Amino acid sequence: MGFGSYDESEQEKQETNNDDDHEAVNVHENDHQGEVQFESEASTDDLVSRLGEMKDDDE
Known part of the structure; x- marks a missing residue:
C-alpha cells in the first residue's frame, strides 16, 4: 500500500x-x-x- 492508503476492512469492525x-x-x-x-x-x-505603590511599580 502506498502512502495514505488503508485497508477498508479495518474500518468496518471497530470496537x-x-x-x-x-x-x-x-x-x-x-x-x-x-x-x-x-x-x-x-x-x-x-x-x-501599599496597593498604589504596587501599581506604580508595574508601570
Missing part, C-alpha cells in the same frame, strides 16, 4: 470501549462554603497606600 465501570467526575465534590477571615496590624489607609 469501542464504553465501560460503565467508571464513575463520572463530580466537580462539586470538594466545594466549600464559608468565609475567610484574617487579622492585620495595618490600617485600611496603609493597605490602600
Whole structure:
C-alpha cells in the first residue's frame, strides 16, 4: 500500500470501549462554603497606600 492508503476492512469492525465501570467526575465534590477571615496590624489607609505603590511599580 502506498502512502495514505488503508485497508477498508479495518474500518468496518471497530470496537469501542464504553465501560460503565467508571464513575463520572463530580466537580462539586470538594466545594466549600464559608468565609475567610484574617487579622492585620495595618490600617485600611496603609493597605490602600501599599496597593498604589504596587501599581506604580508595574508601570
